[in-house]
Amino acid sequence: MSPTSSILTHxxxxxxxxxxxxxxxxxxxxxxxxxxLDPTAFNPSKRFTPEGRPRxxxxxxxxxxxxxxxxxxxxxxxxxxxxxxxxxxPIPANVPLIGQITNATVSGWHTFGSAITEGLDANAKLVVxxxxxxxxxxxxxxxxxxxxxxxxxxxxxxxxSNAGDRILIKPQGGLAVPRLxxxxxxxxxELVAISGDGDTVxxxxxxxxxxxxxxxxxx
Numbered sequence: 001m002s003p004t005s006s007i008l009t010h011x012x013x014x015x016x017x018x019x020x021x022x023x024x025x026x027x028x029x030x031x032x033x034x035x036x037l038d039p040t041a042f043n044p045s046k047r048f049t050p051e052g053r054p055r056x057x058x059x060x061x062x063x064x065x066x067x068x069x070x071x072x073x074x075x076x077x078x079x080x081x082x083x084x085x086x087x088x089x090p091i092p093a094n095v096p097l098i099g100q101i102t103n104a105t106v107s108g109w110h111t112f113g114s115a116i117t118e119g120l121d122a123n124a125k126l127v128v129x130x131x132x133x134x135x136x137x138x139x140x141x142x143x144x145x146x147x148x149x150x151x152x153x154x155x156x157x158x159x160x161s162n163a164g165d166r167i168l169i170k171p172q173g174g175l176a177v178p179r180l181x182x183x184x185x186x187x188x189x190e191l192v193a194i195s196g197d198g199d200t201v202x203x204x205x206x207x208x209x210x211x212x213x214x215x216x217x218x219x
Contacts, residue, residue: 016080100139
């Protein structure tokens, strides 16, 4: 869907902002800072009121991010439309469904239930290490408002991960977890919760078994 083919929706405009941030290799906070806005202005937690009502970005904030990134409105909508097409593409039949994500709000690295942990451990070399895409199901509400219960996520370690990307990351001796990548160097990665909120956690690359970028989510 794009604004030229349907009604502009709350989901579309926020996905468009996310797509622009990814294109510029920024997190949502980094894009806001680049535009001279409050760093939390585009955080997923700010997209709904505490009562669950949609909260829309202002036209002024859209204008500022376009000016800061050098994008025209047409380029912005084209980028967002391409991201939406990719997001809505059907899961290929040969993508294995490994397991389920549960309890993703638990502190530390523990976010997966035993089924997904066993599946990832057993298939790490075949599926993840081999670079092929794999799927996991969101089995509870712990990733809301980013991913609701019942969605299927597809990730691939073959895809390059940049700041602003949502990823699955498996540290050595730990369980794979969904996180938002906010920065990386050749030696270290910086991560926050999938929603973009909370404290940043740094992890040495030497302690990471693999990183897989989340490339698709079902509706």
